[in-house]
Amino acid sequence: MGRIRTIKPEFWTDEKVGELKRDERLLFLGLLNLADDEGVLKATPAFIKGQIFAYDEDLTTGIVKGWIDTLILNKMLIPFEYNGESFFLIRTFKVHQKINRPTPSKIPLNIISAVLNESSPRTPVQLSEGSLAERKGEEMEKDQGKEGDKEIDFSAPVIDPAEVDKIMKFFEFNEIQNFDKLRETGSFLACLQANGKTEYFKNQFAAYVEYKKLNDSYIHLFKNFLGTQGKLFEDGAWNAENWIHRLKSEQEKNRIKNQPVVTTQKGVNAAISVYNRLKRT
Known part of the structure; x- marks a missing residue:
């Protein structure tokens, strides 16, 4: 369910926001509505597209996913996994929003804190209820989704x-x-x-x-x-x-x-002989 959010005037002059394309800015604003009161939302591009761009029939889920990837690269979204499900955390949510009576998130606050503190902007965090610092050694599976309005399983690129x-x-x-x-x-x-x-x-x-x-x-x-x-x-x-x-x-x-020139005594004698002949002439 969407939530009422406010937009600070500083949003429009923020340098990082200014580097985004207009559609990417609109997406980011829409995510503020979709996120819970801690800035967490499910990492489901098809759902995000349907909620924010409901009337844009020419827009595919694949395009929206590309904009999401840009927000991740810009460190505005942090992808993470909790108990086998994929989520996004809006990194600067508390900067943009002040919630007077927040509704508790389904994700425990200590998990959210761990995501903020331990995540790299280039690598997704994977956490479980039993271990906050647990990270899987295997690379995340590549995106197996299809373009269009069909569901796409989100998988952030694991960049070294x-x-x-x-x-x-x-x-x-x-x-x-x-x-x-x-x-x-x-x-x-x-x-x-x-x-x-x-x-x-x-x-x-x-x-x-x-x-x-x-x-x-x-x-x-x-x-x-x-x-x-x-x-x-x-x-x-x-x-x-x-x-x-x-x-x-x-x-x-x-x-x-750079190889040094090696001369032999025979070569030296020949050179002296030539020199002496030239000297007599």
Whole structure:
């Protein structure tokens, strides 16, 4: 059941909100209505679409799910599991809303606190009633849903924070000043994971970084490095070359270039002989 919510004037000038597309902003406002008084709601894209965009017949559940993924990457939603069910927590719910007489959430408050305190913005939290800090070692199953108005089982991409940090540091970005780049990096890695290219990218990127240390004449830009999402990022500089082979080739060039010249005594004597002949003429 929807709830009456208020919108603070600061919402519209918030920088993070301003980075969202208009439809994503509308979705976020709608989620405030759907969430309980602790900011929790079920992670069911089809239900969310039906409640917020009930009269938009041209809008599919898949599109709404894409907007949800953006909110997750923007750290505005935290996906988590409790007792085998999937939920969202609006991370800044208490900032946006002040509830005078809150109705208790079905999720215990200690669970909600654990989600806020222990969750990474790039990794979903999985909790059970018996253990607040319990995390499953297996990756979450990939989304098996279908497009359209059929039900889609939500499954947030499990992105390795270390890989995000490596890319951000390589381009000398930081999370605060370059949040747009952080979001693009998250989308990039999520796409690679969905296409089974995570390990391939890790190996190529490691070689790419080492190659740049040896030959910085190769100009790289962040956008060119990632490529375009419409082409599944396969047109990016990271995939333009086999950087492992190129690195080995560059290392061999440097080895030969830096190899010391070895001269023999026979060669020295020959050089002296030539010098003496030239001197007499």
